[in-house]
Amino acid sequence: MKLVNYDSSWKQKGYELPEYDREKVRKATKENPTWIHFGAGNIFRGFPAAGLQKMLDEGSYDKGVIVSEGFDYEIIEKAYKPFDDLSLLVVLKSNGSIEKKVIGSVVESIIADAANTTEWDRLKEIFKNPSLQLASFTITEKGYSLVDSKGDYLGVVVNDFEAGMDKPMHIMGKITALMVERYKNGAAPIALVSMDNCSHNGDKLYAAVETYAKTWVLKGYVEEGFLKYIKDEKKVAFPWSMIDKITPRPDDKVKQMLLEDDFEDTDLIITSKNTYTAAFVNAEETEYLVIEDTFPNGRPPFEKAGFLFTDRETVDKVEKMKVCTCLNPLHTALAIFGCLLSYQTIWEEMRDTELNKLVNKIGYVEGMPVVVNPGVLDPQDFIKAVLDLRLPNPFMPDAPQRIATDTSQKIPIRFGETIKAYHNSDSLNVNDLTLIPLTIAGWCRYLMGIDDNGNEFTPSPDPLLSELQGFVKNVKLGDTNLDKDLLKPILSNDKIFAVNLYEVGLGEKIEGMFKELIADKGAVRETLKKYLG
Numbered sequence: 323m324k325l326v327n328y329d330s331s332w333k334q335k336g337y338e339l340p341e342y343d344r345e346k347v348r349k350a351t352k353e354n355p356t357w358i359h360f361g362a363g364n365i366f367r368g369f370p371a372a373g374l375q376k377m378l379d380e381g382s383y384d385k386g387v388i389v390s391e392g393f394d395y396e397i398i399e400k401a402y403k404p405f406d407d408l409s410l411l412v413v414l415k416s417n418g419s420i421e422k423k424v425i426g427s428v429v430e431s432i433i434a435d436a437a438n439t440t441e442w443d444r445l446k447e448i449f450k451n452p453s454l455q456l457a458s459f460t461i462t463e464k465g466y467s468l469v470d471s472k473g474d475y476l477g478v479v480v481n482d483f484e485a486g487m488d489k490p491m492h493i494m495g496k497i498t499a500l501m502v503e504r505y506k507n508g509a510a511p512i513a514l515v516s517m518d519n520c521s522h523n524g525d526k527l528y529a530a531v532e533t534y535a536k537t538w539v540l541k542g543y544v545e546e547g548f549l550k551y552i553k554d555e556k557k558v559a560f561p562w563s564m565i566d567k568i569t570p571r572p573d574d575k576v577k578q579m580l581l582e583d584d585f586e587d588t589d590l591i592i593t594s595k596n597t598y599t600a601a602f603v604n605a606e607e608t609e610y611l612v613i614e615d616t617f618p619n620g621r622p623p624f625e626k627a628g629f630l631f632t633d634r635e636t637v638d639k640v641e642k643m644k645v646c647t648c649l650n651p652l653h654t655a656l657a658i659f660g661c662l663l664s665y666q667t668i669w670e671e672m673r674d675t676e677l678n679k680l681v682n683k684i685g686y687v688e689g690m691p692v693v694v695n696p697g698v699l700d701p702q703d704f705i706k707a708v709l710d711l712r713l714p715n716p717f718m719p720d721a722p723q724r725i726a727t728d729t730s731q732k733i734p735i736r737f738g739e740t741i742k743a744y745h746n747s748d749s750l751n752v753n754d755l756t757l758i759p760l761t762i763a764g765w766c767r768y769l770m771g772i773d774d775n776g777n778e779f780t781p782s783p784d785p786l787l788s789e790l791q792g793f794v795k796n797v798k799l800g801d802t803n804l805d806k807d808l809l810k811p812i813l814s815n816d817k818i819f820a821v822n823l824y825e826v827g828l829g830e831k832i833e834g835m836f837k838e839l840i841a842d843k844g845a846v847r848e849t850l851k852k853y854l855g
């Protein structure tokens with residue numbers, strides 16, 4: 323059974339198939355595209371693209387989505403093109419049942435490489451077309467960042483600033499260059515929609531595009547009117563969004579299950595840029611996509627796919643609820659301690675007495691007091707489902723190592739916002755926080771790359787990894803004579819934590835916890851026991 327040859331006989335094996343004329347959809351989309359997505363990773367296929375398939379199946383929409391990849395071209399070359407852009411979504415429910423769906427809503431895949439004239443020209447053509455209503459993004463938080471940990475522009479960004487729109491290399495330079503094409507060809511309206519897990523994601527995207535636009539205007543590469551166009555909300559909107567669906571890397575057990583069906587396209591691919599991809603995606607059943615309803619050129623009727631549309635203030639509350647308290651900080655705590663305690667899956671960690679208590683207390687006790695009920699989702703119901711059903715789901719192959727990727731980029735939103743809220747509150751005392759500081763101390767311990775048995779492990783990729791590891795590289799388990807300023811460069815960095823942890827009164831507390839965590843082999847476990855009773 324090969325994806326490109328799927329036919330109705332697959333239904334007998336429980337596969338759901340596209341119910342629409344894919345060639346007709348493809349033709350209509352190529353002529354008048356409405357939606358292009360950047361970031362061809364797992365979440366895109368597992369959620370937004372699958373949502374569109376629902377709309378196509380029920381006939382509430384008639385266009386597909388075009389996917390573009392501006393960072394890791396291998397994803398397109400190895401996981402899209404050979405399969406005619408089809409993918410298989412495997413939904414792993416907490417009751418053990420599974421759904422298998424062939425997703426055909428992606429009808430074109432394009433490498434966003436300005437040096438590849440054919441692909442780049444096609445992207446320009448798409449952006450020139452007034453029919454285009456939105457460009458969306460799942461490119462990880464670091465995709466929007468133009469600077470390093472010291473706040474200096476990245477080399478690639480400096481080069482783009484100098485070289486102008488012809489050969490941009492950074493994804494934000496590429497998007498801005500494509501927006502210049504749109505501006506010069508009628509300046510039709512559009513929404514640029516970040517769907518990444520970062521605070522006020524629309525503003526992050528706007529800030530990056532605006533920086534490029536300002537610089538290129540200043541250098542004379544494009545006229546001033548372009549900047550006005552980007553800044554005009556009636557022309558170019560940057561809605562905020564919150565996306566939620568745990569989508570682990572393609573998993574070997576799922577691969578084996580598919581092989582038993584005689585499904586052949588199961589190769590697990592790790593690209594040279596470390597993306598874990600395949601022709602199939604495995605994900606949980608729960609999904610929420612909440613988007614600020616600001617689309618100056620209209621939008622597909624995504625409500626039909628179950629996406630929620632609301633105002634900016636509500637998106638902000640939902641995002642804070644999920645990313646700052648009820649899911650992602652718990653994930654990061656499990657990622658850090660899971661790697662230190664040599665776990666390979668999140669659901670097994672949820673059966674560990676201390677780790678289970680840790681995330682329950684971070685969520686309910688330390689995080690919940692600063693959560694504002696967004697109305698559209700109830701925080702108590704949400705966190706209960708996360709802690710009792712979603713994270714413990716033994717059918718979900720999610721791994722602490724995946725979640726530990728880019729922790730330095732995620733810590734400010736996942737923990738910094740709560741610390742800030744305590745610090746600024748009249749009724750809450752930052753000194754009452756214990757498990758969030760313990761998790762930050764755990765992260766410093768994690769950076770040593772030595773697990774709780776004293777064995778080396780390879781920390782997950784992170785743009786600041788080598789810089790941060792430099793600060794703890796000489797620390798050994800059992801050291802009692804640590805340099806008193808050892809952790810200062812890390813804990814005082816407000817770019818990493820959203821606050822200077824010494825200024826809010828947590829720096830010394832975390833230093834003390836770090837000493838406990840490095841006391842000996844087994845000290846991570848003992849320290850968790852100490853603080854969790």
Ligand SMILES: NC(=O)c1ccc[n+]([C@@H]2O[C@H](COP(=O)([O-])OP(=O)(O)OC[C@H]3O[C@@H](n4cnc5c(N)ncnc54)[C@H](O)[C@@H]3O)[C@@H](O)[C@H]2O)c1
Nearest residue numbers: 361362363364365393394460461462465493518519568569
């Ligand atoms: N997987 C999930 O459970 C999940 C759930 C909700 C939200 N998200 C959001 O989606 C993002 C991507 O998740 P995924 O599952 O698709 O991951 P993935 O590893 O499958 O794909 C990552 C994508 O980001 C791109 N990317 C990585 N670094 C980049 C950079 N520096 N510049 C431009 N593009 C870059 C990659 O090329 C790829 O397209 C997450 O970081 C998160 O913000 C993921």
Ligand SMILES: O=P(O)(O)OC[C@@H](O)[C@@H](O)[C@H](O)[C@H](O)CO
Nearest residue numbers: 519565566567568569650653725
């Ligand atoms: O995707 P990241 O790297 O931002 O974070 C890792 C996980 O916490 C995240 O992917 C969750 O699975 C997701 O946010 C659930 O909706």
